[in-house]
Amino acid sequence: xxxDIIQVGLGPIGVAMARKAVARGHRVVGGVDTNPxxxxxxxxxxxxxPARGHVVGTPEEAPAGDVALVTTVSDLGRVVATCIPFLRRxxxxxxxxxxxxxxxxxxxxxxxxxxxxxxxGGVACLGTGINPGFxxxxxxxxxxxxxxxxxxxRAWRVxxxxxxxxxxxxxxxxGLTPAxxxxxxxxxxxxxxxxxxSLHLLCAAFGLDTAGATTFIEPVISERAIxxxxxxxxxxxxxxxxxxxxxxxxxxQLDLKMYVGALNPAxxxxxxxxxxxxxxxxxxxxxxxxxxxxxxxxxxKIRRAGPGxxxxxxxxxxxxxxxxx
Amino acid sequence: xxxDIIQVGLGPIGVAMARKAVARGHRVVGGVDTNPxxxxxxxxxxxxxPARGHVVGTPEEAPAGDVALVTTVSDLGRVVATCIPFLRRxxxxxxxxxxxxxxxxxxxxxxxxxxxxxxxGGVACLGTGINPGFxxxxxxxxxxxxxxxxxxxRAWRVxxxxxxxxxxxxxxxxGLTPAxxxxxxxxxxxxxxxxxxSLHLLCAAFGLDTAGATTFIEPVISERAIxxxxxxxxxxxxxxxxxxxxxxxxxxQLDLKMYVGALNPAxxxxxxxxxxxxxxxxxxxxxxxxxxxxxxxxxxKIRRAGPGxxxxxxxxxxxxxxxxx
Numbered sequence: 001x002x003x004d005i006i007q008v009g010l011g012p013i014g015v016a017m018a019r020k021a022v023a024r025g026h027r028v029v030g031g032v033d034t035n036p037x038x039x040x041x042x043x044x045x046x047x048x049x050p051a052r053g054h055v056v057g058t059p060e061e062a063p064a065g066d067v068a069l070v071t072t073v074s075d076l077g078r079v080v081a082t083c084i085p086f087l088r089r090x091x092x093x094x095x096x097x098x099x100x101x102x103x104x105x106x107x108x109x110x111x112x113x114x115x116x117x118x119x120x121g122g123v124a125c126l127g128t129g130i131n132p133g134f135x136x137x138x139x140x141x142x143x144x145x146x147x148x149x150x151x152x153x154r155a156w157r158v159x160x161x162x163x164x165x166x167x168x169x170x171x172x173x174x175g176l177t178p179a180x181x182x183x184x185x186x187x188x189x190x191x192x193x194x195x196x197x198s199l200h201l202l203c204a205a206f207g208l209d210t211a212g213a214t215t216f217i218e219p220v221i222s223e224r225a226i227x228x229x230x231x232x233x234x235x236x237x238x239x240x241x242x243x244x245x246x247x248x249x250x251x252x253q254l255d256l257k258m259y260v261g262a263l264n265p266a267x268x269x270x271x272x273x274x275x276x277x278x279x280x281x282x283x284x285x286x287x288x289x290x291x292x293x294x295x296x297x298x299x300x301k302i303r304r305a306g307p308g309x310x311x312x313x314x315x316x317x318x319x320x321x322x323x324x325x
Numbered sequence: 326x327x328x329d330i331i332q333v334g335l336g337p338i339g340v341a342m343a344r345k346a347v348a349r350g351h352r353v354v355g356g357v358d359t360n361p362x363x364x365x366x367x368x369x370x371x372x373x374x375p376a377r378g379h380v381v382g383t384p385e386e387a388p389a390g391d392v393a394l395v396t397t398v399s400d401l402g403r404v405v406a407t408c409i410p411f412l413r414r415x416x417x418x419x420x421x422x423x424x425x426x427x428x429x430x431x432x433x434x435x436x437x438x439x440x441x442x443x444x445x446g447g448v449a450c451l452g453t454g455i456n457p458g459f460x461x462x463x464x465x466x467x468x469x470x471x472x473x474x475x476x477x478x479r480a481w482r483v484x485x486x487x488x489x490x491x492x493x494x495x496x497x498x499x500g501l502t503p504a505x506x507x508x509x510x511x512x513x514x515x516x517x518x519x520x521x522x523s524l525h526l527l528c529a530a531f532g533l534d535t536a537g538a539t540t541f542i543e544p545v546i547s548e549r550a551i552x553x554x555x556x557x558x559x560x561x562x563x564x565x566x567x568x569x570x571x572x573x574x575x576x577x578q579l580d581l582k583m584y585v586g587a588l589n590p591a592x593x594x595x596x597x598x599x600x601x602x603x604x605x606x607x608x609x610x611x612x613x614x615x616x617x618x619x620x621x622x623x624x625x626k627i628r629r630a631g632p633g634x635x636x637x638x639x640x641x642x643x644x645x646x647x648x649x650x
Contacts, residue, residue, distance in 0.1 A: 020473065130471050134470065134471050138470075138642065139467075141642050141643075141644050142464075142467050142642055142643070144622075144643075144644055144645035145459065145463075145618075145619050145622055145623075145642075145643035145644065145645065146455050146459050146610050146615035146616070146618050146619040146622075146645075147615070147618055147622075147645035148345065148614055148617070148618040148645065149645060149646055149647070149648050150645045150646070150647050150648065151647075151648045205642065205644045206644060206645075206646075206647040207646075207647065208647055249650055251647070251650075273645065273648075274614060274618075275608075275610060275611045275614055275615065276608075277606055277610070278606070278607050279604055279605070279606055280604070280605065281602055281603070281604055282603050283600075283601075285471050285600060285602070286600045289473055289599060289600060290471035290472070290473075290600065291471070292473070293470075293471050293472055293473040293599075294470050294471040297469075297470055297471075297472075298470075312642065313641060313642045313644075314641050314642075315641065315642070316638060316639050316640065316641065317463065317466050317467055317470075317530065317637065317638045317639075317640070318466075318467070318469075318470035319466050319469055319470065319530045319531060319638075320469035320470065320471075320472035320473065320474060320475045320531075320598065321474055321475070321531075321532075322474070322475050322476075322531040322532065322533055322576070323474050323475065323476045323598075325574055325576075
């Protein structure tokens with residue numbers, strides 16, 4: 001089943017996603033970006049692969065299609081404004097916007113607006129990704145499927161930021177002094193986004209209260225000197241970020257360390273219950289590749305989610321394509 | 326959301342499941358079993374927990390309800406006959422019958438009959454369990470969700486049959502001589518059921534051809550003397566069973582060892598793809614507990630699967646209940 005895709009956001013992730021969609025046999029029929037350098041350019045030229053039409057600046061100018069892949073910004077308020085014209089016209093939305101993974105608690109008004117637009121258009125709006133979207137929220141839920149009763153749940157990631165893009169190393173504060181790190185935190189908007197939304201999704205799945213949930217953010221201080229292509233980290237300076245979130249009862253605990261030179265990177269889920277389960281994805285999923293992949297795999301099943309603002313909990317089993325022999 | 330449940334099959338698994346359903350706040354409103362010793366008995370007495378009515382001998386005599394939990398026999402032909410009256414009357418079915426996990430290839434006629442009855446009643450019919458139903462089929466699909474492309478997939482279980490019920494130890498041939506084991510295999514119907522159906526479900530998810538799929542069954546010969554409560558295994562005799570299945574291209578490989586005294590029991594999924602993934606559930610899921618749990622967790626979401634003969638691939642995310650604080 002081949003989809004007509006509108007790629008919204010033509011940065012590195014968006015371009016990679018559109019190219020992969022075409023490689024899978026889908027058609028890219030439209031592209032949206034606010035970057036003046038791209039406006040009016042041939043989409044085929046921007047993507048470097050077969051595609052139809054030119055880059056337009058607003059969702060309203062985009063042609064009709066099956067799914068809009070929205071990879072623009074992290075700010076949910078702005079993403080909502082981008083999604084609504086698509087949803088109202090009956091174009092489903094799959095987005096990697098972190099807070100869209102479970103926006104009902106953090107931004108109830110925006111969530112209702114999205115839900116209404118999606119129902120009006122008879123299509124689904126879904127936020128997905130690897131984190132948030134899978135490792136710390138959807139996967140723990142799925143792993144609980146054969147469990148009789150869950151007493152507590154811990155999920156954590158250790159990510160070697162040194163193996164990732166420069167922007168990510170910057171995002172986690174690699175190379176900052178502890179004082180600079182503290183200033184960034186105080187300033188707000190720093191750190192990995194969507195962390196609380198992962199907790200909200202888990203609480204929604206398990207029927208737990210989100211009131212009183214807590215979160216923390218602190219630096220990982222480097223015990224050795226490390227130089228990557230993008231950052232230089234001295235002993236005693238910041239290698240990256242350590243974030244955690246917990247529900248009020250402390251029975252759900254999420255933890256994320258993303259730092260340059262991380263030892264034993266892994267994605268781990270531990271469920272204390274009947275039975276006890278510990279699952280470790282050795283090395284961990286690779287953020288950029290996996291986010292791109294899960295968004296495309298979700299787009300291929302998005303029609304089956306039913307109309308409205310949906311979450312990964314509503315989706316049928318997503319599945320990767322098998323390589324041709 | 327509390328369900329009215331009809332428990333069909335009142336053997337050890339069925340009784341355990343019904344009791345757990347009641348402990349979760351569901352109501353058991355009917356019970357069906359062909360055992361003359363149970364017929365007409367108070368269901369509350371048979372289950373040892375609050376329940377309504379008496380044990381009846383046929384699905385037609387059972388009262389109305391939301392879901393029939395069918396834990397009778399492994400033979401799909403007989404299970405189909407049991408399910409149809411429920412489905413036609415609008416009672417959804419969740420069953421642990423192994424071959425119901427993906428019956429479309431093995432038994433297309435029976436599958437169509439079930440599908441038609443379920444659509445007529447506007448309800449779903451689902452086969453689930455831990456194996457088949459989760460470890461070797463659903464879980465590998467879910468783990469592929471953030472994968473760009475799968476090149477090959479291996480999933481295997483090593484189960485210590487010595488830690489399980491007597492019937493299971495007997496089922497895997499513990500204590501037989503190699504010649505007796507070979508005779509049982511030649512006789513047919515021996516070994517773990519639903520193995521090929523797990524492969525069929527994977528092939529359906531990944532869009533692979535099932536033609537030319539192969540399977541094998543061989544004994545695990547014991548290298549030491551082991552005595553359990555239920556079986557005595559001498560050196561050189563059969564400790565249990567080793568089964569495998571593969572698609573024609575060999576890119577999907579399933580493997581199951583269930584034997585008394587198994588070393589390092591575990592459930593493992595390996596996906597060769599972008600990225601490469603290896604997931605190990607240490608110790609593995611416990612068959613009986615997990616099958617019971619996943620069936621109840623599926624029953625609670627079965628309305629959302631839509632009408633017809635469904636598979637785990639169609640289900641939204643299943644989820645265990647969280648313990649009360």
